[in-house]
Amino acid sequence: KGVQANEGVINLRGTGTGGACYASSVxxxxxxxxxxxxxxxxxxxxxxxxxxxxxxxxxxGKQKRLGEIANGKMSSMTDIKFVRIFVTVESDGYGNTPSADVLLTGFVEPINFGPGIVSPSIITPTPTPTRADVVVPTGVAQAQGSSGLGSALGTIFKIALLGFGVLLLVVGVFSFLSRKRSL
Structure with a gap:
């Protein structure tokens, strides 16, 4: 049984003869x-x-020559919508009518593209609600005070940083003034 699409694959087999051909039509x-x-x-x-x-x-039932099979291969073109390809044995490779010696024949079958790629369903994880236990610390919490050695060192560092900034500002002003005088 052939298909009318004429795009497809053709498996050519014979009865009682060895050999086989495979063809594709696009x-x-x-x-x-x-x-x-x-x-x-x-x-x-x-x-x-x-x-x-x-x-x-x-x-x-109209027949048309495709071409001679050389070294087991053939590439050809035709403009007629065909349903069958057959291979004959000929004494002349250029004849316009096939001989009665049909060795292989096959009908056009649709191209099997397979089932394709099935996209897996996207699974979106959802959080599972759980019971959260709140831990309450026991004991007396000590408030961090602003007294102690760490606080004193922080204050000294801030004063030193401020003094260095003032020194840079004074040097910058004197440098600017001395350049202005030299011009």
Whole structure:
């Protein structure tokens, strides 16, 4: 059973003959681009019939030559909507009608893109409410007073810092005044 989309994959198999081909068809810029690869095709079935030629067939039975399979590969284009590709053995690689010696055939199947990537659901953590126990310290708390050695050292440091700032200010003023006089 073929599909009418004409974009797809084609597995070509034969009855009683060795070998198989795989083809893909993609519609680009108004034509179907077909890439084909084959395995286990004999080099020549007979001295006269030594060329493998691929053909397409539309749903009305009209056949068109795609091209000769060389070294197990083929790349071709066609503008007709086809439902089947088949391979014949020919004595002439340039004929316009296929011979009766059909070795492989396959119908266009839709491209299986798979199930795709499933986005995992976003789990937002919520805090679990718990009972909070309030700890009340026991005993007498000592208030930090402003007396003691630490407080005295802090005051001395503040006075020294203020004195240094005043000294810098005086030096800056005298420096400015002495420059003004020298000009």
């Amino acid at each position: 519609f680009i810029d108004g034509t179907y681009k077909i890439l084909m690869t084959c395995r286990e095709l004999k080099i020549a079935l007979s001295p006269e019939k030594n060329r493998y030629v691929a053909w397409v067939e539309d749903d009305a």
